[in-house]
Amino acid sequence: MNKLHVALVASAIAVAIGAATVVPARAATSYYQDFGGKPGITVLIDQFVGNVAADKRINFYFAHTNIPALKAALVEQVCNLEGGPCPFAMSMPKIHKHMGVTQNAFNALAEDMIRAMDHEQISTAAQNNLLAKLAAMEPQIVTR
Numbered sequence: 001m002n003k004l005h006v007a008l009v010a011s012a013i014a015v016a017i018g019a020a021t022v023v024p025a026r027a028a029t030s031y032y033q034d035f036g037g038k039p040g041i042t043v044l045i046d047q048f049v050g051n052v053a054a055d056k057r058i059n060f061y062f063a064h065t066n067i068p069a070l071k072a073a074l075v076e077q078v079c080n081l082e083g084g085p086c087p088f089a090m091s092m093p094k095i096h097k098h099m100g101v102t103q104n105a106f107n108a109l110a111e112d113m114i115r116a117m118d119h120e121q122i123s124t125a126a127q128n129n130l131l132a133k134l135a136a137m138e139p140q141i142v143t144r
């Protein structure tokens with residue numbers, strides 16, 4: 001984990017958004033190719049969900065979850081967020097409303113994503129782009 005990543009984990013929201021602003025914008029607005037397109041995102045999400053499943057800080061939240069459905073939804077969502085050809089319209093507030101997700105749980109999940117992105121050797125710029133987008137959803141997901 002490099003310094004930037006440690007900072008992102010320490011404060012998922014403020015720091016992630018701040019870090020995103022220091023990553024130079026590119027001519028192309030999409031990081032989709034950096035993630036390896038849909039096949040790369042599918043491998044990344046497998047890795048990420050594996051990390052979450054092994055993470056005792058948060059895996060209890062997912063005890064009754066349909067994991068293949070979760071993975072499929074996350075692939076579509078990340079594809080959509082990173083500029084790929086994937087429509088995505090699920091409501092984050094609706095899905096997470098009664099889960100009682102804490103800030104610490106949110107940060108742990110962000111850390112599991114960073115670990116997965118490092119494992120898949122996603123570029124730092126692309127990582128920060130996704131992390132900033134996930135951080136922007138924090139108010140819709142953290143409820144206590």
Ligand code: HEM
Pocket residue numbers: 058061062064065066069070071073074077090095096099101105106107109134135137138141
């Ligand atoms: C920005 C961060 C997050 C994103 C983008 C996100 C995205 C999603 C999506 C797309 C689904 C729907 C999957 C489906 O319909 O099968 C989902 C479900 C779920 N999320 Fe999140 N999530 C985030 C953060 C969290 C956190 C921090 C937790 C708890 C630690 C959490 C717990 C869950 C659980 C337990 C489900 C399954 C609900 C069920 O079984 O019906 N999520 N999430």
